[in-house]
Amino acid sequence: MKIVMADDEAMIRAGVRAILAADPEITVVAEAADGREAVEQVRAHRPDLVLLDIRMPKMDGISAAMEIRRLAPETGIIMLTTFGEDEYIAAALGNGASGFLLKSGDPRELIAGIHAVAQGAAFLSPQVARRVITELAKGGGGRMTRSAQARQRIETLTTREREVLELLAAGLSNAEIAKRLHVVEGTVKAYVSAILTRLEIRNRVQAAILAYEAGIVEGLA
Structure with a gap:
């Protein structure tokens, strides 16, 4: 698979x-x-x-992700950064990134994340996944409200679309979902596209978060 990597530090680029x-x-x-x-x-x-x-410099990673998503929607986007603050995570996932990895993580996470995103799955480093889940779990009444809203949105899906969403949110790639449901991978891609359109969300990470809020999965991959 072909990769383009962007970092303003030459030493980091050499290490990656x-x-x-x-x-x-x-x-x-x-x-x-x-x-x-x-x-x-x-x-x-x-x-x-x-x-x-x-x-x-010149254009930050979040802005670049937005432009790349518009220019080449078929290209997967992974944020690889030292910054794990909630605002960066939310901005990245909200603007087309399918992965968020920390430079301080295990190098094996980088390889795993690249393969996961290339196969159509989402990938968050364990530290980031915990932050996302913790944030979703905050605030009693607010959490209940989000859950109700998420369930209401998911009710618009067909039975098969909901099945695909559950497997997607569990971290399975398109190929793995196809094998589980005994269909071809192209059919899964069509279902995923339909799910994102119907739920009015941009990517698989947002789909996984919505599924978590609705209570149909217990965590993020």
């Missing part, structure tokens, strides 16, 4: 490239030192996935 070189299925086709350059590299190479730092 070394980690990715250990996986024969991954090829880094371009690097960028700022968000604007990252968008241009995606335009030029049409990679399967782009790794973005959040704080970069």
Whole structure:
């Protein structure tokens, strides 16, 4: 799979490239030192996935993610950053990222995250997943209100779309969902697209959060 990575620190880019070189299925086709350059590299190479730092000059990672989502919606986006604050997590996931990883994490998480997002799944580092779930669980009445609203939205789905949503939220890739439901992968992709459109959400991470709020899964992958 083809990867573009963007970070304003050359040493970080070199370290990430070394980690990715250990996986024969991954090829880094371009690097960028700022968000604007990252968008241009995606335009030029049409990679399967782009790794973005959040704080970069000229254009930050969040803005770059928004532009890449508009320019190349088929390209997966992973935020790889030192910043795990809630505002960054929410902004990244709300603007098209399917993965959020911390640079301080295990290098194996990076490889796993890339493969997961490339296969159509979502991936959060364990620390980030805990933050998201904790935030969702806060605030008694507010949590109950969100749960009711989430359940109401999910009721608009067909029975098969709900099945796909449950498996998606459990962290399964499109291929794994297809195998579980005994259908072809293209059919799953069509269901996922329909689910995102019907629920008016942008990506699989938001779908997983909505499913968690509705109580149809117990956690995020």
